Ligand SMILES: *[C@@H]1O[C@H](CO)[C@@H](O)[C@H](O)[C@H]1NC(C)=O
């Protein structure tokens with residue numbers, strides 16, 4: 001980044017430092033790729049390999065990590081992969097050091113300099129809880145991990161196209177130093193019972209390291225922590241009927257963007273978990289619209305009516321939040337019934353809800369990265385109704 005000395009130039013440069021964000025068209029929203037068979041809980045290429053026990057430091061954990069690495073290496077070679085490794089004893093390790101491995105997958109604009117890219121950072125944890133024995137953790141957080149892989153895959157080609165177009169126009173340097181990053185974190189769960197030291201092993205180690213991993217002097221972003229424009233943490237997603245409040249006043253603007261996408265997808269008849277999803281309505285004798293539920297329950301409320309309880313839920317964002325990172329926490333309140341019990345497995349996922357969440361996150365990432373116009377036009381899937389449905393969003 002150049003030092004800007006003229007005030008006029010400085011002013012001109014400001015909009016690119018503020019959150020540029022642009023909505024997708026209806027057509028693009030409707031045609032966002034679907035995970036389809038890859039989300040099958042038994043055979044799906046993306047989700048099934050995560051649905052196993054994967055306690056930190058065990059072979060199951062290493063196998064899931066390898067699945068992520070293989071996924072990016074084979075399908076998304078433009079994403080840069082890094083491991084962040086740490087070790088710690090735990091209350092159940094009898095003094096032994098347990099390894100924790102975070103995977104960081106990053107896609108930055110071509111030719112960008114380290115320290116000049118601000119990143120949308122999408123986060124989930126991939127370890128599973130030690131107890132009860134055999135615990136799978138489908139919503140916690142196998143499904144969120146799968147959503148992030150699918151999001152990366154869905155926006156990958158559009159990112160390439162956009163950056164190619166910008167390079168061709170010569171608009172690359174000034175404007176878009178905007179990247180996207182996925183953090184798949186290890187060691188979120190407590191081994192014995194949740195305390196500040198028995199939990200968040202991977203997140204704590206990563207935030208500590210990134211705080212002092214200085215970029216070259218005079219960089220726009222001083223450290224990799226600084227480079228996080230927004231830390232979007234997904235957790236406990238995939239049960240039917242979950243409601244997600246807005247936790248942080250400072251990121252409520254981003255929450256509202258997600259809420260707007262939800263409203264639009266529902267009105268377009270694209271929300272599979274909706275009782276008004278066209279295929280479901282067609283099967284019903286009484287075709288009258290039903291009350292439309294809402295994931296993001298605070299999206300349309302006046303701000304002074306929202307109780308922002310950010311930080312009250314302890315999760316992987318805490319060590320980042322403590323260092324000033326802006327957080328968007330996508331976790332239901334209250335927690336789904338299957339939380340931390342053996343029912344949290346693949347069979348108890350609501351796959352329509354998983355798909356809807358995936359599309360929400362994909363659309364949000366696409367809007368953040370301003371990808372309208374760079375998705376391949378695609379015919380709607382066979383048998384899918386793509387017209388508008390009529391109902392009121394409460
Ligand atoms: C970090 O852990 C991964 C996975 O176990 C391993 O492949 C990698 O070599 C480790 N990196 C370092 C620097 O130790």
Ligand SMILES: [Zn+2]
Nearest residue numbers: 129140189340
């Ligand atoms: Zn958990």
